[in-house]
Every structure is written in structure tokens, then in C-alpha cells.
Amino acid sequence: MKYGFFDDAKREYVIETPFTPLPWINYLGSNEFFGLISNTGGGYNFYRDAKLRRLTRYRYNNVPRDTGGRMFYITDDSETWSPTFLPAKTPLDAYKCRHGMGYTVFESEMNGLSSELTCFVPVKDNCEINRLILKNTTGEKKEVGIVSALEFCLWNAADDGTNFQRNYNIGEVEVEDQVIYHKTEYRERRNHYAFYSVNQKTAGFDTDLDTFLGKFNNYEIPEVVEEGKCRNTIAHGWSPMACHRLEYTLQPGEETEIIFILGYIEVAKEDKWDGPAAGGVINKKPAKELISRYNTSKAVADELTALAEYWDKLLGKYTAETGDEKLDRMVNIWNQYQCMITFNMSRSASYYESGQGRGMGFRDSCQDLLGFVHIVPERARERILDIAAIQFENGGAWHQYQPLTKRGNADAGMGFNDDPLWLIGCTYAYISETGDYSILDELVPFENKEGSEKPLFDHLRASFNYTLNNLGPHNLPLIGRADWNDCLNLNCFSDEPGESFQTCANIESEAESVFIAGMFVFYGKQFAELCIKRGLNDEADKAIESVKQMNETILKHGWDGEWFLRAYDSNGDKVGSSECNDGKILIEPQGMCVMAGVGIESGQAKKALESAKKYLTFEYGTCLVYPAYKEYHLNLGEISSYPPGYKENGSVFCHNNPWLSIAETMVGNADEAFEIYRRTCPAYIEDISDIHRTEPYVYSQTIAGKEAATPGEAKNSWLTGTAAWTYVNISQYLLGIQPELDGIRLKPCLPGKYNNVKLKRTFRGAVYNITIVRSDDKGIWVDGNKIDSDVIPAASSGSTVNVECRI
Numbered sequence: 001m002k003y004g005f006f007d008d009a010k011r012e013y014v015i016e017t018p019f020t021p022l023p024w025i026n027y028l029g030s031n032e033f034f035g036l037i038s039n040t041g042g043g044y045n046f047y048r049d050a051k052l053r054r055l056t057r058y059r060y061n062n063v064p065r066d067t068g069g070r071m072f073y074i075t076d077d078s079e080t081w082s083p084t085f086l087p088a089k090t091p092l093d094a095y096k097c098r099h100g101m102g103y104t105v106f107e108s109e110m111n112g113l114s115s116e117l118t119c120f121v122p123v124k125d126n127c128e129i130n131r132l133i134l135k136n137t138t139g140e141k142k143e144v145g146i147v148s149a150l151e152f153c154l155w156n157a158a159d160d161g162t163n164f165q166r167n168y169n170i171g172e173v174e175v176e177d178q179v180i181y182h183k184t185e186y187r188e189r190r191n192h193y194a195f196y197s198v199n200q201k202t203a204g205f206d207t208d209l210d211t212f213l214g215k216f217n218n219y220e221i222p223e224v225v226e227e228g229k230c231r232n233t234i235a236h237g238w239s240p241m242a243c244h245r246l247e248y249t250l251q252p253g254e255e256t257e258i259i260f261i262l263g264y265i266e267v268a269k270e271d272k273w274d275g276p277a278a279g280g281v282i283n284k285k286p287a288k289e290l291i292s293r294y295n296t297s298k299a300v301a302d303e304l305t306a307l308a309e310y311w312d313k314l315l316g317k318y319t320a321e322t323g324d325e326k327l328d329r330m331v332n333i334w335n336q337y338q339c340m341i342t343f344n345m346s347r348s349a350s351y352y353e354s355g356q357g358r359g360m361g362f363r364d365s366c367q368d369l370l371g372f373v374h375i376v377p378e379r380a381r382e383r384i385l386d387i388a389a390i391q392f393e394n395g396g397a398w399h400q401y402q403p404l405t406k407r408g409n410a411d412a413g414m415g416f417n418d419d420p421l422w423l424i425g426c427t428y429a430y431i432s433e434t435g436d437y438s439i440l441d442e443l444v445p446f447e448n449k450e451g452s453e454k455p456l457f458d459h460l461r462a463s464f465n466y467t468l469n470n471l472g473p474h475n476l477p478l479i480g481r482a483d484w485n486d487c488l489n490l491n492c493f494s495d496e497p498g499e500s501f502q503t504c505a506n507i508e509s510e511a512e513s514v515f516i517a518g519m520f521v522f523y524g525k526q527f528a529e530l531c532i533k534r535g536l537n538d539e540a541d542k543a544i545e546s547v548k549q550m551n552e553t554i555l556k557h558g559w560d561g562e563w564f565l566r567a568y569d570s571n572g573d574k575v576g577s578s579e580c581n582d583g584k585i586l587i588e589p590q591g592m593c594v595m596a597g598v599g600i601e602s603g604q605a606k607k608a609l610e611s612a613k614k615y616l617t618f619e620y621g622t623c624l625v626y627p628a629y630k631e632y633h634l635n636l637g638e639i640s641s642y643p644p645g646y647k648e649n650g651s652v653f654c655h656n657n658p659w660l661s662i663a664e665t666m667v668g669n670a671d672e673a674f675e676i677y678r679r680t681c682p683a684y685i686e687d688i689s690d691i692h693r694t695e696p697y698v699y700s701q702t703i704a705g706k707e708a709a710t711p712g713e714a715k716n717s718w719l720t721g722t723a724a725w726t727y728v729n730i731s732q733y734l735l736g737i738q739p740e741l742d743g744i745r746l747k748p749c750l751p752g753k754y755n756n757v758k759l760k761r762t763f764r765g766a767v768y769n770i771t772i773v774r775s776d777d778k779g780i781w782v783d784g785n786k787i788d789s790d791v792i793p794a795a796s797s798g799s800t801v802n803v804e805c806r807i
């Protein structure tokens with residue numbers, strides 16, 4: 001069942017009912033000011049850091065789940081309704097929510113009053129604009145009351161939800177003209193405040209939540225709305241909020257446009273006050289300037305055009321016309337959009353990530369980069385240098401860093417032994433995309449320590465050597481705290497309820513990871529290529545030799561007979577073997593080892609993929625493990641803590657499905673490669689939105705697996721490494737444009753029905769128009785001339801290259 005439809009021309013998903021299975025959200029904001037917005041107007045805003053600079057309050061675990069956010073109440077003929085359906089919950093005559101690129105529009109209608117509410121964040125300013133257009137479509141005049149409301153967060157979201165003995169005392173606001181200013185803690189060490197303005201004359205305001213709601217009410221029918229009258233309260237402590245009331249008489253056919261702005265202002269310390277600090281009147285000048293930039297209908301319309309142009313530019317670097325609209329909309333719109341959002345948010349703020357928890361993950365950030373490096377390469381460059389700076393001299397790394405400080409986060413620990421290798425992967429991807437080798441000479445400190453700066457290349461070398469310096473009894477890499485699978489905790493042995501598997505003490509052991517071994521082969525080859533480019537031929541030879549050895553080790557000690565083993569635990573026992581009762585086969589090494597080319601010659605790769613299909617794949621995707629662990633295993637840790645079929649314990653963990661699909665392309669199996677892509681791809685499973693439940697336009701982290709109680713049900717939408725890897729898979733391996741150091745390797749691997757595909761790819765400033773057709777006369781023609789390899793050399797910036805690829 002569907003709850004809406006894709007409008008590709010407008011790059012929107014149009015939701016036709018507020019009754020989606022879960023809140024279906026979108027993101028507003030491109031640089032520093034962000035908002036999450038659901039299809040009923042829920043969500044919250046923050047400036048840069050979702051924990052430390054939270055502007056509006058949102059209660060996770062609320063009842064109902066999606067309460068709060070942007071609240072509008074329209075009263076006419078004594079009926080009150082919300083253009084976003086919530087919070088008033090009055091059934092509407094018409095409702096549509098259009099989630100687009102960086103904006104969301106609600107189109108609704110009630111009793112002959114039509115409303116259009118457009119919410120977006122301008123590209124260059126720190127504010128969210130809510131433009132409400134109301135029109136009387138009847139032949140009678142209408143008396144209309146409008147109340148808009150939002151609740152402020154006292155900046156630090158974690159504190160805001162816990163430290164009530166202080167918080168109920170500190171809230172402060174000011175009201176002047178049509179603007180409500182939130183200035184909690186401004187009197188002391190904060191140099192920032194928020195405001196909520198409206199560009200038309202108001203009939204009243206409120207800033208004290210308890211008064212606004214009235215005794216025992218919730219947001220559905222606040223007393224102020226019910227009574228049609230504001231109390232003009234000034235909050236002193238408790239819960240400061242902002243509410244404006246406007247009143248109109250709308251003649252038949254008359255329309256009114258109202259602009260609400262939620263803004264964030266920083267003021268230099270010496271300019272904080274209007275008059276003496278003791279007077280407590282804040283300097284409103286910068287707020288007034290900001291408001292004046294967007295306070296007219298034209299300014300808002302212009303800004304919406306600028307936003308559309310911004311996204312045109314970002315999404316225009318890779319476009320496809322494949323003859324399959326579902327595929328086109330994922331490649332051209334939603335997958336790239338999700339990659340950009342993941343880049344902006346990392347794993348901080350979604351409806352499943354509270355914005356208070358994790359910093360930027362080392363491996364997460366490296367992998368996210370694979371999905372946006374072609375869109376904003378300059379940002380990718382910065383990001384690589386930030387990530388490399390939390391690496392240790394021995395090649396290991398802090399597992400996370402805080403975006404505001406860019407320092408390693410000691411709470412999240414270290415010793416995740418896959419981390420270092422991802423740095424090679426993302427740097428290689430950046431250089432392949434841009435041809436910018438200068439990044440390798442950038443001086444980057446180790447562990448952020450002044451004086452420890454070394455060229456980035458030395459960091460990559462440290463990453464490579466880290467694996468070699470940490471081998472176990474089978475000469476496979478030691479797993480450390482965990483590898484990509486955070487929940488495979490082979491050294492943890494936690495028996496303490498509630499203890500974090502990520503940070504608990506680990507035993508010293510020699511547990512080994514076949515997955516990291518596969519990664520070493522994959523990224524080790526890239527390291528060797530970079531050595532050659534730096535003229536380090538001996539080092540390249542040595543690296544290739546180590547890669548070869550690892551390859552052999554995997555085939556010998558990492559092979560279970562029909563698939564690749566997952567690991568050896570701290571006792572030296574096999575994990576992911578036919579000898580195990582549960583957890584006989586795990587997906588990660590099947591994907592990663594074959595992607596790396598391991599076992600292709602010997603036929604083991606094919607066998608491993610057949611086994612993955614046989615044991616792990618079902619209609620909704622390929623599960624992480626089979627059989628899922630039925631009981632808790634001390635020696636395996638968190639993976640066995642989840643009920644069977646969920647999360648790492650046997651869900652379809654969408655992030656790793658593209659590895660398997662890429663692996664299928666490596667053995668030339670186009671049909672299964674595409675099937676793996678299709679099974680989890682949002683646009684293709686839109687029809688089962690009632691089962692899938694999360695947004696049908698973006699990937700979720702997991703889909704409940706075949707052993708789950710609710711197979712097919714997704715969780716944790718939006719912020720997942722799935723976005724980047726599915727994009728790598730579709731753009732580079734299935735459609736086949738693989739950026740490499742010397743140019744583009746063109747190697748499509750598509751099922752037969754794709755027989756006339758047109759791709760447009762901007763690469764190092766040149767535009768490649770690529771046509772893929774079926775023919776017996778196979779090969780690649782560049783500007784009419786057949787080339788004798790599948791690598792198209794990089795063309796000069798500004799040029800257009802026409803390519804025909806016959807497969």
C-alpha cells in the first residue's frame with residue numbers, strides 16, 4: 001500500500017495522508033542552520049550542533065510520538081484545524097505534504113479555506129521561514145483566527161531534558177513589535193539568542209507555555225486557541241515558548257500571505273546589550289536585519305528559487321536516463337539527496353538519533369564521503385583532513401570526534417580495527433574524483449597534537465601498516481573492539497546489565513576478523529596505486545606482496561567450505577561457520593572479500609555468493625546473519641543481544657547489501673546484482689509502505705529479517721551508511737562509472753532490459769555524455785574512436801566528451 005507518490009518533475013515525494021505508518025520526515029538547511037520536519041509539521045531546529053545549540057524542543061518517546069514542532073491553528077466558523085493536520089487533529093477536507101529538496105510544503109483545505117504552508121531554510125542564513133498563504137475560496141466573507149506556536153529548547157538538549165531544578169528558573173524572553181526573542185542564559189555566558197517573528201500585525205502573543213495550554217490541556221486544544229484570545233504573557237522560567245495570534249477578515253476570493261521566521265543570532269560579546277547589561281535588553285539589531293531580508297513575499301519567493309538552483313547544481317553532477325523511472329528517481333534525486341543529508345548530519349539528528357548521542361564516527365564519515373565526494377569535493381577534502389587528525393601515530397584512531405571541537409572523543413573509545421583502512425578508501429575516492437594529489441602532502445597532526453604534523457600520505461601508510469602490525473595466529477587481522485559490525489564484540493564478555501558494549505573493558509585476545517582481511521585486500525591495492533603515483537615503487541611492490549599474502553590467508557584460513565568465515569573468536573573458535581549452531585553464515589565477508597577480488601579465480605567467490613543467496617536472501621533483502629542468534633553469547637556480545645531478525649542479529653542491514661551486489665558484478669552476475677539493489681531500494685518498494693513503514697524515498701538502516709516477527713519492517717531511516725554505499729553501487733558498479741586515478745573506468749553491469757541508458761557525468765570539470773547500448777560489437781567509443789581499454793582518460797576541464805559503450 002502507498003501513502004503518496006513521487007513527483008519527479010518537482011523532485012518531491014507527495015504524501016496524501018497524515019496517517020503514514022510513522023512520521024515521514026524531511027530535512028531543511030544546507031550549511032549551519034537545520035530543521036527536521038515531519039509530514040505533520042513535527043520536528044525541531046538547531047544551529048550546527050543538535051545537542052548543544054538546540055533551538056526548539058522536541059520530546060523523543062512522546063505520546064503521540066510526533067508531538068510539537070511547527071504548530072499552526074486556524075479557526076474559522078468556530079472550527080479549529082491545523083494545516084499540517086497536527087496538533088489540532090481535525091480531519092481536513094484536503095491534505096498534501098510535499099517533501100522536496102530542502103523544503104516542505106503543506107497544501108490543505110478546510111471549509112472553503114485553502115492553505116499553503118511552505119517551510120524552508122535559506123541557503124545562506126540562519127533561520128527557518130514558514131510562509132503561510134490562506135485563501136477564502138467561498139463566496140462568503142470569513143473571519144479567521146490564526147495561532148502559530150513553537151516551544152523553545154534551553155539550548156543544550158540533553159540538559160533541557162534532565163536538569164529541571166535549574167531549567168525551570170532560567171527561561172527568559174523579550175517581546176517587541178511582532179517578534180518574540182528567546183534569551184535564556186544570554187545574561188551570562190551565551191552570546192546567542194533565538195527569535196520567532198511574523199511580518200503582519202498580531203492580535204496578541206504568549207510566551208508562557210502553561211498559560212498557553214491551560215490546565216490539563218495538550219497541544220491539541222490549547223486554552224488560548226480555544227478561547228480565541230492570547231494573554232500576552234512574558235515567561236519567567238518554566239517553559240518559554242512563542243505564540244503569535246493573527247486575525248483576518250477574508251473577503252470572497254481574498255488571499256493573505258504571512259511570513260513567520262524562526263532565527264538564530266550570534267552577537268559579539270561587546271555588542272550584546274542595548275544599553276547597560278544590567279538593563280537586560282538584548283541587542284536586536286542583527287535580528288531585525290535578518291528579518292528584513294525575508295519579510296516580503298518577493299524575498300521569500302526569490303529565496304525559494306535560489307534554493308532550487310542550489311539543489312539543481314548539486315544534483316546535476318550525475319544524471320541517468322535509464323528508461324526505468326524508479327531507477328532514475330533514485331539516482332538523480334533521492335539517493336544523492338540522502339547522501340547530502342547524511343553528510344550534513346552524520347549520525348546526529350533524525351527521528352531515531354536524538355541529536356544528543358554520537359559524534360562523527362571515523363568509519364561512518366569516511367564511508368559517507370563516498371556518496372558525496374562527486375557533489376561537493378571541496379567539502380570532502382576538508383572532511384578527510386579532519387578525520388585524519390584523530391588518528392594515532394601507530395595508525396589506530398579515535399572512533400569518533402565532536403564536530404564542534406574536531407577532537408577525538410575519548411568516551412567512544414578506540415581500537416575498532418577496521419577504522420584506519422577506511423581512511424585509505426575515502427582519500428583514494430577523493431583523488432580519483434578530483435585528480436588533486438596535493439591532499440597527500442597536506443600536513444595533518446596525529447591525535448590533534450601540535451608538532452606531530454605529517455603529510456596525509458604518512459597517515460595512509462600508518463593505516464596500511466596498522467593492519468599488518470596487528471595480525472593474529474592465522475595471520476588474519478586482529479578485530480580489536482569490533483570491526484564494521486559494531487556488535488560483533490569478541491573481546492567484550494559483558495555480563496553487566498545495561499553496560500555499553502561499545503565502551504566496556506575488553507580482554508586481551510587474538511580474535512581475528514576475516515572482514516578486515518577482505519578490506520585490507522580491497523584498500524591495500526588502492527594504497528599501492530597511490531604509492532606508485534608518488535614514485536614509491538618499492539613500497540608499492542611490498543604493499544602488493546602483503547595484499548597477495550592476505551589474499552592467500554583468507555582463502556586458506558578464512559574459508560569455511562562454502563562461504564567465507566566471519567572471524568575467529570578469543571578462543572580461536574570459528575564465527576560464521578557451518579560448525580556453529582546459530583550464526584553459521586554472515587554477510588559481511590562474502591561481500592567484502594569478493595569485492596576485493598578474493599576467490600574469483602578459484603571459484604570460491606561464486607560459491608560464497610551462491611551461499612549468501614541461499615541462506616541469507618529473502619524477498620526484502622539479504623540478512624546479516626543466518627540463523628540469527630537465539631540466545632545471548634558472552635563471547636559474541638551485542639550481536640546476540642538483539643531479538644532474532646533485528647538490527648545486527650539478522651535484519652537486512654541495508655549498508656552491507658550493496659557490497660554483495662558489487663560482489664555479484666565482480667563475477668559478472670548482472671541479474672542478481674541488480675536484484676540485490678532492487679530488493680531494498682526505496683522507490684521499488686514504495687508499494688509495500690504499510691509493511692516497510694519508514695519513508696519510501698530514503699533508505700533505512702535496517703529491514704527486519706526473515707527470522708523476525710515483523711519481516712520487511714524498516715527502522716532508523718535517513719542517517720545510515722547505506723545511502724553512500726548504495727549510491728556507489730548503482731552509480732559505479734551497476735551503471736558502471738568508476739572514477740579512478742587516471743580517468744573513468746566504464747564497466748556497466750546491468751540486466752538485459754536496460755538496453756539504452758544515457759548517463760551524464762561531470763568529472764574533473766569535463767562533461768561526459770555516455771550512452772550504453774547492447775551490441776555484438778562490444779567496446780567503448782570515445783568521440784567516435786574505439787579505445788582499447790575500459791578506462792577513459794580524464795579530459796580537460798570544460799570539455800564535453802561523448803562516449804558510446806556497447807555491452
Ligand code: BGC
Nearest residue numbers: 358485486487502638647648
Ligand atoms: C548498534 C550499532 C551501532 C552501535 C554504535 C549499537 O547499539 O546496534 O548499529 O553501530 O550501537 O553506536
Ligand code: NOJ
Nearest residue numbers: 361363364484485486487
Ligand atoms: C551503525 C554504525 O554507525 C556503523 O559504524 C556500523 O558499521 C554499523 N552500525 C554496523 O554495526
